[in-house]
Amino acid sequence: MNWFPWRHSLRWRLLGATLAGLVLALLLAGVWLSGLFRTHVLHQFEATLTQQLEQLTAQLDIDATGQPVIDARALSDPRWQKPYSGLYWQLDRVSADGQTRVGALRSRSLWDSSLALQADALADGALHTHEGRGPQGELLLIRERTVGLGEPAGARWRLMVAADTRDTLLAVAEFRGILTASLLVLGTLLVLAALAQVAVGLAPLRALQRALGRVREGQEARLQGRFPAEVQPLIDDFNGVLDRNAEVVARARTQAGNLAHAIKTPLAVLGQAAAQSLRQPQSDHQLAGLVQEQVDTARRQVDWHLARSRAAAAHRLPGQRTAVAPVATGLVRVMQRVHAARSIDMDTTNLPEALAFAGETQDLQDMLGNLIDNACKWALSAVRVSASGAAGVLNVWVEDDGPGIDDTARATALARGTRLDESVPGSGLGLAIVDELAHLYGGKLRLGTSALGGLRAELSLPAPQA
Incomplete structure (x- = not known):
């Protein structure tokens, strides 16, 4: 059993190489486009959180008692006020000994919950990004910074903004699904195009096969038809071989015929002489009869071998x-x-x-x-x-x-x-x-x-x- 038919088939080689290239190209394109879209969406998501953090920082102030205040009414996004809306902010106080007071201030959307973050040493104004869990266990992307404000001098506050990533990740998943379906459709169309390309590309070879069949079956003496420039030199060379073969056969037949005629002529003379000798009463009838018999035998042998050589030379001759x-x-x-x-x-x-x-x-x-x-x-x-x-x-x-x-x-x-x-x-x-x-x-x-x-x-x- 031939387990690798493509090794001896030009069609399977072309299709195999094309399909392998298409699969690899579509896989790489799918991975790259999916990653690019996810990176872009998360970057936009992070940029929106940064804008929210900037707005929150601008609203941070210290009252007469030295306590931080943020006017929630000045914040533009209504989700700050809706409990468990998926958009949260929180202000933690970081004491001089590094202890953190969690939830000194927080958005109404957190309700009675707080965002618990790991300790993080930040320079004033520096931005950090974390992942964490929200009040209902949802996955959050958190953007934070530390600011120094109020009394005593050097008091530091950890201000953070967090948002639920569920909708963003769902959009990424939907994009991957659409991308996968699109690439499958594109791959199917490309496969059909490859099949059509191979069929069109190999069509001249099928035409050549049919032309060879006509020559083999005696319908034509030479390869006839229009072929591409890449195949035409082969056609011309093959027709040249057929022409030379026909010339060789014709020359051999001519030589055989000439030889036969050359032998038949003296045989005819001998036959006539023997016949005349038989008609003469004083001739040696026995010798003449023997000559006549041998002449007839030689003539039959010439006819036999001439026919045999002619048929052998013409056997399966194309056309x-x-x-x-x-x-x-x-x-x-x-x-x-x-x-x-x-x-x-x-x-x-x-x-x-x-x-x-x-x-x-x-x-x-x-x-x-x-x-x-x-x-x-x-x-x-x-x-x-x-x-x-x-x-x-x-x-x-x-x-x-x-x-x-x-x-x-x-x-x-x-x-x-x-x-x-x-x-x-x-x-x-x-x-x-x-x-x-x-x-x-x-x-x-x-x-x-x-x-x-x-x-x-x-x-x-x-x-x-x-």
Whole structure:
């Protein structure tokens, strides 16, 4: 099992890197924005307390008896007067020995409670911030300062302002919730954008895959289509390889053909000389017959190897496509002329025009030509050629109403040079050539019994994909 498919997938690599970057960026953005908002809100909260403390300090005074007084009516915020409102002030006296008198004065909002703070050494006028608990246990932010005022000289007072942080912290929590939801929505949109980006970015590769499929199935000889500038050099190089491969194959086929023609010419001369010698009464008929026999054998071998080399060179060559119906009907017309004296009825009505063979035209002609010629040699009065195709496979049937071949002899009939009946002219290579060519293309030749009563040759070959 492949536990890491992304290692071999460009799509998963791009998506994985993008998603990892998005998650990290959104987490950092969420933490930073949340912290920034909390700091800003608490800073504003503290600044408001400082303003309240400044106002309270301005109202602090000493009466005729030396006691501190604060005119509560001069304070602007009505929460000072409302019990347990969440906004409190308190004045403590700090004696010379450091003892503190808690709650010398306090706001009405504290009612009968006091703010208990830890001892804190403050310079006059210096501001300190603490956290503490209010009269109902709520969390308070406390802002305080120490001032020297009144008699005896140097008397010091600890003045503090406190406010409930619950609403502020709730606002921070609500902001975090909204921020989290917003980042999730943003992350989802970015993920969709990343998916779209990867899909659009890899679309040329899918187009390249389809183009390669068309070349592999023989629909086109070269990669066709418009591709991005980053991919086009690869397309050009691949098409160059296909062109060079086609040139090499064409050169090899030309050389094989030239060699075959070069050998056939002297063979033809020898054959003619042997035939003339046989017609002369005083010639050595035995020698001429031997020469004729060997010439025929050499010619059959040339035909055999020429067809085999041509098929091997063209096997799975990209861009190969040959229509079946024109080849079959052309061969039937030729065979009608060759066997015109026998008046054989040849049926080609079941040959769909759309059927095609994924290979060379000449190879298809060799295979069908041998099968049709063999059927005409053995047929009594009828030969039928039909074809069908499905799922990339082409099936062609050639049937006759002749004597057929027994089951035990069918395998032997496909062997090279085997002739089941010497009375019928032929080389014994026809069916063997067809079988060999079919195998080179990944196909197969099967022999069976025809509905006409004779032999049925079924040829299975590759067909171009639709």
